[in-house]
Amino acid sequence: MNITLITGASRGIGAAAAIECARRGMGVVLSYKDHPEAADAVVERIVHDGGKAVALRLDVGDIASFAGFNAALRQALERTWGADRLHGLVNNAGHGLFNPIERVTPEQFDGLLDVHLKGPFFLTQSLLPLLADGAAIVNLTSATTRVAMSGVAPYAAFKGALEVLTRYMAKEFGPRRIRANAVSPGAIRTQLGGGLNDEFEALLASQTALGRVGEADEVGRVIASLLGPELAWVNAQSIEVGGGYQI
Numbered sequence: 001m002n003i004t005l006i007t008g009a010s011r012g013i014g015a016a017a018a019i020e021c022a023r024r025g026m027g028v029v030l031s032y033k034d035h036p037e038a039a040d041a042v043v044e045r046i047v048h049d050g051g052k053a054v055a056l057r058l059d060v061g062d063i064a065s066f067a068g069f070n071a072a073l074r075q076a077l078e079r080t081w082g083a084d085r086l087h088g089l090v091n092n093a094g095h096g097l098f099n100p101i102e103r104v105t106p107e108q109f110d111g112l113l114d115v116h117l118k119g120p121f122f123l124t125q126s127l128l129p130l131l132a133d134g135a136a137i138v139n140l141t142s143a144t145t146r147v148a149m150s151g152v153a154p155y156a157a158f159k160g161a162l163e164v165l166t167r168y169m170a171k172e173f174g175p176r177r178i179r180a181n182a183v184s185p186g187a188i189r190t191q192l193g194g195g196l197n198d199e200f201e202a203l204l205a206s207q208t209a210l211g212r213v214g215e216a217d218e219v220g221r222v223i224a225s226l227l228g229p230e231l232a233w234v235n236a237q238s239i240e241v242g243g244g245y246q247i
Helices: 012-023 036-048 063-081 106-127 153-176 198-206 216-227
Strands: 003-006 027-032 053-057 086-091 131-140 179-185 238-241
Touching (some): 003 012, 003 063, 012 027, 012 036, 027 036, 027 063, 036 053, 053 063, 063 106, 086 106, 106 153, 131 153, 179 216, 216 238
Parallel strands (some): 003 086, 027 053, 086 131, 131 179, 179 238
């Protein structure tokens, strides 16, 4: 069985991706930071539907915790699946910040940097011995790297850097046939940045060619496809999933 780790999967796009991966027959390790009950609910739904999943705590912004997480992950793989390898990694965990450049503090800047760029870089590095040859990596970026939106400059900058890093992962991991792609959500209904109110949703819908905001499971299906065999020749790409946002 192919087994995938999805970070930040207690809700939103991460949870949707976890459920879709399990529906396609993958084993799923989902990580959470602050909401164990939400992560357990995702696991319960997957198990109820006939899949297999486990939830582990991980703070992607705390690099010092990665060694302990790796040990817990190895134990979970052996205990749950009798396995010692991952076949997929989805760097999804993150949080938003709406603040104009002149009001962003160094602490806010560093917090976004740690979670959206530094964390995925070093988490992927630390998991390389666990990734099977031929595995797939999916990094979650953002349409804000293409379309400037006031108040999200640090977030967008680090997502842009992660998009570049994705291509370098594809290049450097190519000898092991490990693919790396980025998924760039457009306007999606999640709780990132506090979620959408009616006015903001209407604005985003008006800026999208298909006339609505997207749903988390629409992004989850793309992530799962990139992890599976049907898109095995797609590599080093950034795929925007946004219904034609600001085109």
